[in-house]
Amino acid sequence: MKRLLQLFYAERWQVLLVIGLGFATVGSSVGLIATSAYLIAKAALMPSIAELQVAVLGVRFFGIARGVLRYAERYLSHRLTFQILAQLRSWLYAALEPLAPARLLHYSRGDLLTRTISHIDSLQHLYVRAIAPPWVALLVALATSLLIGSFVWQLGLVLLLCHLLIGVVVPALSLRQSRQPGAKVNQQKQALNQAVVEAVTGSADIMAANAELLVQQQLTQLSQQLATSQRRLTNARITSTSLLNALVMLSTLLMVGLGSWFVEQGQLNPLYLAVIGLSTLASFEALGNLIQAAHIWQSSQQAAKAMFELVDARPAVSDPAEPSKLSTSSQIRFEHVDFGYVENQLVLRDLSFELAPGEIVALQAPSGAGKTTVAQLLLRFWDVQAGAIYLGDCDIRQLRLADLHQQIGYVSQHTELFNGSLRDNLRLANPAASEDDLVQALEVAQLSNLLAKLPAGLETWIGEQGAKLSGGERQRLALARVLLKPAPILILDEPTAQLDYANEAAWLAALKPLLADKTVLLISHRRAVQALADRSIYLEVSDTRSQ
Numbered sequence: 001m002k003r004l005l006q007l008f009y010a011e012r013w014q015v016l017l018v019i020g021l022g023f024a025t026v027g028s029s030v031g032l033i034a035t036s037a038y039l040i041a042k043a044a045l046m047p048s049i050a051e052l053q054v055a056v057l058g059v060r061f062f063g064i065a066r067g068v069l070r071y072a073e074r075y076l077s078h079r080l081t082f083q084i085l086a087q088l089r090s091w092l093y094a095a096l097e098p099l100a101p102a103r104l105l106h107y108s109r110g111d112l113l114t115r116t117i118s119h120i121d122s123l124q125h126l127y128v129r130a131i132a133p134p135w136v137a138l139l140v141a142l143a144t145s146l147l148i149g150s151f152v153w154q155l156g157l158v159l160l161l162c163h164l165l166i167g168v169v170v171p172a173l174s175l176r177q178s179r180q181p182g183a184k185v186n187q188q189k190q191a192l193n194q195a196v197v198e199a200v201t202g203s204a205d206i207m208a209a210n211a212e213l214l215v216q217q218q219l220t221q222l223s224q225q226l227a228t229s230q231r232r233l234t235n236a237r238i239t240s241t242s243l244l245n246a247l248v249m250l251s252t253l254l255m256v257g258l259g260s261w262f263v264e265q266g267q268l269n270p271l272y273l274a275v276i277g278l279s280t281l282a283s284f285e286a287l288g289n290l291i292q293a294a295h296i297w298q299s300s301q302q303a304a305k306a307m308f309e310l311v312d313a314r315p316a317v318s319d320p321a322e323p324s325k326l327s328t329s330s331q332i333r334f335e336h337v338d339f340g341y342v343e344n345q346l347v348l349r350d351l352s353f354e355l356a357p358g359e360i361v362a363l364q365a366p367s368g369a370g371k372t373t374v375a376q377l378l379l380r381f382w383d384v385q386a387g388a389i390y391l392g393d394c395d396i397r398q399l400r401l402a403d404l405h406q407q408i409g410y411v412s413q414h415t416e417l418f419n420g421s422l423r424d425n426l427r428l429a430n431p432a433a434s435e436d437d438l439v440q441a442l443e444v445a446q447l448s449n450l451l452a453k454l455p456a457g458l459e460t461w462i463g464e465q466g467a468k469l470s471g472g473e474r475q476r477l478a479l480a481r482v483l484l485k486p487a488p489i490l491i492l493d494e495p496t497a498q499l500d501y502a503n504e505a506a507w508l509a510a511l512k513p514l515l516a517d518k519t520v521l522l523i524s525h526r527r528a529v530q531a532l533a534d535r536s537i538y539l540e541v542s543d544t545r546s547q
Ligand SMILES: Nc1ncnc2c1ncn2[C@@H]1O[C@H](COP(=O)(O)OP(=O)(O)OP(=O)(O)O)[C@@H](O)[C@H]1O
Pocket: 105, 341, 342, 347, 365, 366, 367, 368, 369, 370, 371, 372, 373, 374
């Protein structure tokens, strides 16, 4: 929690202002009630109008101040909340980026969604709804106790004790009561998130397998379990709120009862009895937010823990302290490389091979032998466990990751397309590409016909993961994108797996001249693609044979 608070140290003055405004707002309410009560009591004695002037002025002042202060407090607290939300999101994204892809593979999409969306959402309220209310309540308790203590000090002390008792004990009880259902609600929300993400993204396969009913039943069951836990949680909160209201009423009665006794004893002017009773009641307004504050504090702690657990994962790779300069050569060398994803299970053992600058090499091997792994090691998604990979004369671990990635264009087997326009998706590889460049890249990728058919042209929205395109079109779009990147090295991993033979032949014919000055690692089971290569490397489980 300390870490989270430190994250927003810069906002401390705004938080203090929100607390100050919160105090002033409730203070105005107490002032309004107190002066009104005094005015009514005093008026009953039929004094001259002049005697009532100050009280009338007080009622006007507090009445107007309450509205203005409430508006200012709400405005500032909402502004602060949105500011914190935006900062948290960009901080989290910046912290997550170095973890991709190696470390993020440990988390399911639903889990990541919960950690990055729901938890951030619950943290946004930390300052305004969890930290500010107890301070406002404390300041209001002290100020009202002082006010009432100025009539009879014992009454001020009793009021302070009532505030402390209600403000501390009831939220603590409420937290205790709702700890278990609260934890269950969090777990079940996460499970439901995960199930919904899977049901939506896998909807086509679920339909094809005729498993809609089964998935529906699972979702219904998860929703019902969540609803039951939420009901329990709500009941626990209603019980504590009722307890708080009952204690507030009892305390007010106690104060009025004690006030009457002091009147009887001649220690209190009866004129102030109504002031004491109604000010007491008004001062308890600040306690109303404390139960919610305690719960937000608790859920923020859980959310912060989950969030820091995520961002504290050590990146699989990181930039060197003193990066080397990029070599001008695009020669690639794997030297005695060992690598495995799991301890003691090597996927690549003592792998050595070389790609000369401008050479096109096909990497061939049976499925699962480690071809994609080779490509991803070259991109340094993971580090080798023994040996080294060189770009030019430089070990890639000595390069800045951004410099390395700038040198390589990569089409993977699972290319990500984003929910945006054709243009957005293409420009990802090269934001400076001109319209002509984009059209030409689409032409090489055999997508000119598609572009001609689209009324919105490059502005066409392609949907999540390019859902509005066919599998082959998606793959050709990924190919067009990689061609736009001005990188001297290309890695193409099964680039034509989704293309028919006619499209494949046309694409290969258009591609060949563009590869003239590039170093290319081709991974493909297709003979036509392999034929593009100057030579092949056969990857086996423990070594490579070069031809
Ligand atoms: N992230 C990962 N974590 C653990 N094991 C992995 C991971 N990625 C791949 N593997 C395993 O590493 C081995 C090599 O996988 P890789 O994807 O490199 O093979 P491939 O030769 O490209 O296969 P294919 O031709 O089927 O695409 C496989 O046994 C695979 O199960």
